[in-house]
Amino acid sequence: MNTEIKHKKIIEIVQDKLTCSAHNLDHVFRVYNLCLLLAKYEKDVKLEILIPSALLHDIARVEESQDKTGEIDHAVLGSVIAEDILRNLEYEEDKIEKIKHCIITHRFRTGNEPNSIEAKILFDSDKLDVIGASGIARIFMLAGQFGQRLTVDETLNDYLKSNTVENGRLKDVSKHTPLIEYEVKLKKIPDKLYTQKAKEIGKERLNFMEKYFNRLKLEIDCMK
């Protein structure tokens, strides 16, 4: 089986599994395109590791969203599901391990640091997609999906005390808002990126986002 057919088969599997609007195949392809862009600015990037990692990175996202116990981490479960898919597609064992490392380290909360250039590029690309204009679109898609409001009546500190549990996980996602997500999480993203080009893109995307949310706050307070 050649590489192109393998990638096609992976895309078919991912398309069937990812049914959430903010984590659908469009997100996967935006991340894939960002990966290819960032790869051009780095040395010795193995696309045979990076491409399947980008395509499979959110394969367990729906399982995590539907899990009421809060125990499923889609990066961890995704690496296990990906292992089976890759083995069925006759990937070599050493490549499977490298791809699994990229998937398991693509999110903040796993506590696992990306240690290969491919894992760092995937991490950066995935984070870039949650900021800028795409990021704004995605948080409002999620807000719609979970019936969120634009603002909360309590202070940010009171909100954080009442609606977050260990690891920053939300107790009740319907009580969250796009503005809080921006304030507590998205603003910090550019500082957490690994590659130089991603940091540059991240700063520019965040500038745009800041203007948008500042304006939103003014409109909510009837100041504009």
Ligand SMILES: [Fe+2]
């Ligand atoms: Fe993810």
Ligand SMILES: [Fe+2]
């Ligand atoms: Fe993702």
